[in-house]
Amino acid sequence: MKYSQFYAPTKKDVAKTDSINAYLLTKAGYVSQVAAGVYALLPLGLRSIKKIEQIVREEMDAIGGNEVSFTALQSEKLWQDSGRWDDENFRSILYKDQESGMTLAPTHEEPMVVAVKEAIQSYRDLPVLLYQFQTKFRKELRPKSGLLRGREFRMKDLYSFHLNDEDHQKFYEIIAGAYTKSYDRIGLESYRVKASGGFFTKQFSDEFQVICETGEDEILVNHDKKTGYNKEVEDQIPASEKDKLERVKGIEVGNIFHLETKYSKPLGLEVLDEKGERQTVIMGSYGIGISRLLGTLAEVFNDENGLKMPKQVAPFHIYIIDMTDTGKGEELAELLEKEGYEVLLDDRETSNGGKMVDADLLGMPIRLVYSKKTAEADSIEVKVRETGEVSLVKEKDLLNHLKKLLS
Amino acid sequence: MKYSQFYAPTKKDVAKTDSINAYLLTKAGYVSQVAAGVYALLPLGLRSIKKIEQIVREEMDAIGGNEVSFTALQSEKLWQDSGRWDDENFRSILYKDQESGMTLAPTHEEPMVVAVKEAIQSYRDLPVLLYQFQTKFRKELRPKSGLLRGREFRMKDLYSFHLNDEDHQKFYEIIAGAYTKSYDRIGLESYRVKASGGFFTKQFSDEFQVICETGEDEILVNHDKKTGYNKEVEDQIPASEKDKLERVKGIEVGNIFHLETKYSKPLGLEVLDEKGERQTVIMGSYGIGISRLLGTLAEVFNDENGLKMPKQVAPFHIYIIDMTDTGKGEELAELLEKEGYEVLLDDRETSNGGKMVDADLLGMPIRLVYSKKTAEADSIEVKVRETGEVSLVKEKDLLNHLKKLLS
Numbered sequence: 001m002k003y004s005q006f007y008a009p010t011k012k013d014v015a016k017t018d019s020i021n022a023y024l025l026t027k028a029g030y031v032s033q034v035a036a037g038v039y040a041l042l043p044l045g046l047r048s049i050k051k052i053e054q055i056v057r058e059e060m061d062a063i064g065g066n067e068v069s070f071t072a073l074q075s076e077k078l079w080q081d082s083g084r085w086d087d088e089n090f091r092s093i094l095y096k097d098q099e100s101g102m103t104l105a106p107t108h109e110e111p112m113v114v115a116v117k118e119a120i121q122s123y124r125d126l127p128v129l130l131y132q133f134q135t136k137f138r139k140e141l142r143p144k145s146g147l148l149r150g151r152e153f154r155m156k157d158l159y160s161f162h163l164n165d166e167d168h169q170k171f172y173e174i175i176a177g178a179y180t181k182s183y184d185r186i187g188l189e190s191y192r193v194k195a196s197g198g199f200f201t202k203q204f205s206d207e208f209q210v211i212c213e214t215g216e217d218e219i220l221v222n223h224d225k226k227t228g229y230n231k232e233v234e235d236q237i238p239a240s241e242k243d244k245l246e247r248v249k250g251i252e253v254g255n256i257f258h259l260e261t262k263y264s265k266p267l268g269l270e271v272l273d274e275k276g277e278r279q280t281v282i283m284g285s286y287g288i289g290i291s292r293l294l295g296t297l298a299e300v301f302n303d304e305n306g307l308k309m310p311k312q313v314a315p316f317h318i319y320i321i322d323m324t325d326t327g328k329g330e331e332l333a334e335l336l337e338k339e340g341y342e343v344l345l346d347d348r349e350t351s352n353g354g355k356m357v358d359a360d361l362l363g364m365p366i367r368l369v370y371s372k373k374t375a376e377a378d379s380i381e382v383k384v385r386e387t388g389e390v391s392l393v394k395e396k397d398l399l400n401h402l403k404k405l406l407s
Numbered sequence: 408m409k410y411s412q413f414y415a416p417t418k419k420d421v422a423k424t425d426s427i428n429a430y431l432l433t434k435a436g437y438v439s440q441v442a443a444g445v446y447a448l449l450p451l452g453l454r455s456i457k458k459i460e461q462i463v464r465e466e467m468d469a470i471g472g473n474e475v476s477f478t479a480l481q482s483e484k485l486w487q488d489s490g491r492w493d494d495e496n497f498r499s500i501l502y503k504d505q506e507s508g509m510t511l512a513p514t515h516e517e518p519m520v521v522a523v524k525e526a527i528q529s530y531r532d533l534p535v536l537l538y539q540f541q542t543k544f545r546k547e548l549r550p551k552s553g554l555l556r557g558r559e560f561r562m563k564d565l566y567s568f569h570l571n572d573e574d575h576q577k578f579y580e581i582i583a584g585a586y587t588k589s590y591d592r593i594g595l596e597s598y599r600v601k602a603s604g605g606f607f608t609k610q611f612s613d614e615f616q617v618i619c620e621t622g623e624d625e626i627l628v629n630h631d632k633k634t635g636y637n638k639e640v641e642d643q644i645p646a647s648e649k650d651k652l653e654r655v656k657g658i659e660v661g662n663i664f665h666l667e668t669k670y671s672k673p674l675g676l677e678v679l680d681e682k683g684e685r686q687t688v689i690m691g692s693y694g695i696g697i698s699r700l701l702g703t704l705a706e707v708f709n710d711e712n713g714l715k716m717p718k719q720v721a722p723f724h725i726y727i728i729d730m731t732d733t734g735k736g737e738e739l740a741e742l743l744e745k746e747g748y749e750v751l752l753d754d755r756e757t758s759n760g761g762k763m764v765d766a767d768l769l770g771m772p773i774r775l776v777y778s779k780k781t782a783e784a785d786s787i788e789v790k791v792r793e794t795g796e797v798s799l800v801k802e803k804d805l806l807n808h809l810k811k812l813l814s
Contacts, residue, residue: 007473007535009526032522034478035509040522041476049476066414069448069456071441072479072542073502073559095480095509097502100546102442102558104511115439115447119416124756128414135479135542139507151509152480349531 001316002333003346008044010358020214021298022146024307028361030294030315037143037151044362045294047315049154052293053133055185055312056156059178063171065131065158070112072135074105082110082266093138104137109263109285112159116281117269123163126271126281127171131158133290145216147295148251154290162282163273165260172256175286179208179254180226186293187310188300190253191221195230203258204233208288209250212299217252220245251296252289259283301386307363308385311406316344318402319364321355323371332370332380339399341406360385366405408723409740410753415451417765427621428705429553431714435768437701437722444550444558451769452701454722456561459700460540462592462719463563466585470578472538472565477519479542481512489517489673500545511544516670516692519566523688524676530570533678533688534578538565540697552623554702555658561697569689570680572667579663582693586615586661587633593700594717595707597660598628602637610665611640615695616657619706624659627652658703659696666690708793714770715792718813723751725809726771728762730778739777739787746806748813767792773812 008029016023022039025031030045041049057067076096079085095104105111116128136155143149158175162168176192183190188210195207207230209219220237221228222244229237229245237245264270264281273279301308311317318341322329333345344364346355359367369381379392384405393401415436423430429446432438437452448456464474483503486492502511512518523535543562550556565582569575583599590597595617602614614637616626627644628635629651636644636652644652671677671688680686708715718724725748729736740752751771753762766774776788786799791812800808 005471007475007526007537011525029526032525034518034521035480035482038478038480040478040518042522043473043475046474046476064412066450067453068414068450069453071445071447071559073442073445073544075442095504095507097546098505100502102502111441111447114441115449118418118439119414119436130414137480139504152478 001342001344003344003348006043006344008042008344008362010361019144019146019148019295019299020302021148021295024298024302025147025294028307028363030298030307031147035151037140037149039147039150039291041291044315048294048297048309048313049290051313052186052290053154053156056182056288056290057133059182059185060131060156060158063129063174063178064127065129067132068130069132070105070108070115070134072104072137073102074111076101076103078110078114079103082113082263084110093140095137095139106136106138107285107287108132108134108157109159109259109283110267113263113267113269113283116161117267120161120271123271123273123279126161126163127167128161129158129171131156131286145295146298147291148216148299150291153292156288156290158286160284160286161264161269162284163271163279165282168258168282168284172258172284175284176206176256179256179286179288182288183208183210183253185312186297187312188253188293188296189226191219191226191228191250193219193221193228193230193250194233194236195255196232197257203260205255205257207252208254210253210296210300211248212251212296213249214299215249215251217250218247219250220247221250251292251299253293253296254286254288256286257284259285301363305357306361309363309365310386311365314364315362316342316364317406318343318366318368319359319362320345320368321352321359321370322347323352323369324375326370326375328370328375332368336402341402359383366402408749408751410751410755413450413751415449415751415769417768426551426553426555426702426706427709428555428702431705431709432554432701435714435770437705437714438554442558444547444556446554446557446698448698451722455701455704455716455720456697458720459593459697460561460563463589463695463697464540466589466592467538467563467565470536470581470585471534472536475537475539477512477515477522477539477541479511479544480509481518483508483510485517485521486510489520489670491517500547502544502546513543513545514692514694515539515541515564516566516666516690517674520670520674520676520690523568524674527568527678530678530680530686533568533570534574535568536565536578538563538693552702553705554698555623555706557698560699563695563697565693567691567693568671568676569691570678570686572689575665575689575691579665579691582663582691583613586663586693586695589695590615590617590660592719593704594719595660595700595703596633598626598633598635598657600626600628600635600637600657601640601643602662603639604664610667612662612664614659615661617660617703617707618655619658619703620656621706622656622658624657625654626657627654628657658699658706660700660703661693661695663693664691666692708770712764713768716770716772717793718772721771722769723749723771724813725750725773725775726766726769727752727775728759728766728777729754730759730776731782733777733782735777735782739775743809748809766790773809 014027031039218231367383421434438446625638774790
């Protein structure tokens with residue numbers, strides 16, 4: 001891809017008012033702020049988001065998930081039917097068009113229950129495992145954490161429907177494993193942390209947290225087990241565990257909930273069991289904040305020069321700067337694209353210095369520079385953004401070298 | 408894919424109140440109605456939508472489009488700044504949260520102008536061609552056409568920014584070609600039809616229409632040229648053309664607009680031209696109704712037994728029913744999946760008759776039946792949904808036969 005034909009407007013003067021992630025992602029042309037807590041994805045940001053979603057999709061499919069796409073519009077009446085309308089905290093985050101009585105769903109337990117109720121009759125139809133990548137709306141009054149807490153954001157949410165608690169518990173552990181695997185593949189180390197159930201359940205829930213100084217949450221973590229506790233449940237930590245925990249800041253990148261019959265009961269979701277008796281279906285729900293993950297990557301992987309995107313989810317693998325007028329850069333880009341790499345060739349009419357600055361800012365894993373000096377040594381300069389390591393690599397060795405760095 | 412693990416709940420009693428597309432797509436388990444004019448996509452519907460989007464994406468990329476993803480939330484003030492707020496028709500379709508003053512964007516000219524204004528300075532930065540697949544919201548009071556006119560729907564919208572009219576006119580013709588190609592690839596014959604500019608422009612716009620008895624629009628078409636006129640501009644048809652036109656009903660599946668400086672001027676989007684003088688940027692906008700296309704496919708391709716999805720956008724290519732207990736169906740499904748076909752194997756605990764009914768209802772292009780009778784002839788029964796043609800094909804010839812039918 002030639003930069004001159006790609007819309008990635010980097011910015012010189014971005015106010016540092018909001019948060020590191022909003023500052024860096026705006027400056028690097030990944031996102032464009034529309035309003036407080038509302039960010040449009042520009043091509044670089046969208047490319048990363050698609051890769052994050054594809055990793056999560058594969059992990060959800062691998063455990064039997066069925067992908068759907070539900071709607072944002074939802075009648076107020078449904079929240080009343082389920083009883084959630086009585087919760088003032090919940091009601092306060094709902095966008096609502098008063099004229100029509102339609103709201104924007106901040107979560108989808110209720111509409112999923114309604115759809116599944118129309119579709120299943122018997123225990124033989126269970127489990128049902130539905131997930132979506134969908135846009136959520138939450139009326140945050142003072143959003144100030146960039147993509148970490150938006151008023152409009154992408155989320156992966158899965159809803160599971162089971163005959164009994166035992167089946168649900170089994171699935172709960174399976175999806176917890178799929179979450180850990182998803183974060184690993186994205187390039188983030190996650191901790192499974194006990195927390196309260198919020199407005200979903202009175203049981204513990206599990207959060208998945210990434211340690212980060214700028215995180216909103218205070219958590220106590222066990223580094224060996226990659227587990228921990230959210231401060232909100234600190235009272236309940238067993239004495240035997242306490243001295244193994246470190247107190248750190250974290251960003252919550254996912255959460256999973258036991259819902260029992262909290263929504264299925266008021267909405268009347270029942271099936272006939274093996275004995276022909278009616279049973280209320282047991283539910284769980286499981287979320288991953290997709291746009292929040294992009295924000296988290298920016299918070300965790302950066303230095304004073306810009307972003308350092310992990311290779312699995314970087315918008316491109318390789319950034320090429322050709323300081324000569326030999327056409328070598330374009331040749332190289334074509335060759336590497338044929339090998340399956342995603343390449344951004346900086347062919348803009350800008351100074352070489354400006355291109356070097358933007359290469360660091362955008363944060364692709366590998367930067368290649370071809371210049372008169374490297375040409376004399378039949379070589380290309382290779383910089384690894386993560387470590388900062390720069391080396392001269394013989395042209396004939398380049399493919400093997402990149403294979404090692406990017407596999 | 409095994410049907411027993413796939414969420415495609417077909418329905419027996421669906422009211423015929425709404426429209427053919429809503430009736431068929433609901434009955435066949437492609438969609439689930441959430442409210443009037445609001446439909447959730449179930450896995451079958453989502454699979455088709457993804458294929459439609461991928462075809463359109465490839466055609467937009469081929470003409471230099473850059474994919475982005477803007478937001479639904481938009482402040483009321485922006486519509487005021489552009490002057491569109493003064494248009495009562497426009498204002499009446501806006502969902503609005505009164506408390507926060509946020510609205511849901513029914514179209515994205517204004518937010519695109521704002522973002523591009525922050526990013527470009529010079530004629531060298533033009534053209535800018537941004538497109539997205541995004542969810543739109545329009546407050547239709549009495550939606551009654553299923554997926555043809557929803558209150559929440561998927562749309563592909565592209566916005567182009569040019570230095571002058573000439574550049575814009577060239578691009579307008581290029582994207583018109585990309586639209587025709589997209590519909591062709593989806594399996595729909597389209598007509599390019601002159602229409603009024605609606606609330607976008609005073610110039611003619613071009614609509615892309617698919618002829619269909621149940622369509623909302625009255626159009627006059629030239630079958631040789633695949634062009635025509637919307638009834639709303641009938642006055643202006645040249646006399647020489649009139650007798651070549653047939654009056655038919657159509658479904659509008661896309662539209663393209665000259666915007667001139669209608670939005671760039673009030674919002675102050677200017678660049679410096681070659682002489683260093685400030686020029687207001689010329690714009691166009693171009694829409695394809697993605698969920699409407701799924702509705703159109705259902706309206707156009709059906710019979711009394713159900714859907715007949717074109718092979719390019721059917722959720723699966725092949726539906727397999729195995730009436731024996733030999734495991735042959737599963738073996739066949741695995742073989743065909745290895746060959747790159749998408750296969751739905753009906754392994755549900757249902758009668759064979761019920762499976763035959765659902766195969767027609769779901770409307771995959773090819774149905775394969777393996778039974779004791781076909782086994783005796785070393786054959787598989789192959790039904791082509793589109794034509795209804797049924798034949799016995801020797802097992803050894805099956806792959807070649809399918810290649811011909813599905814290429």
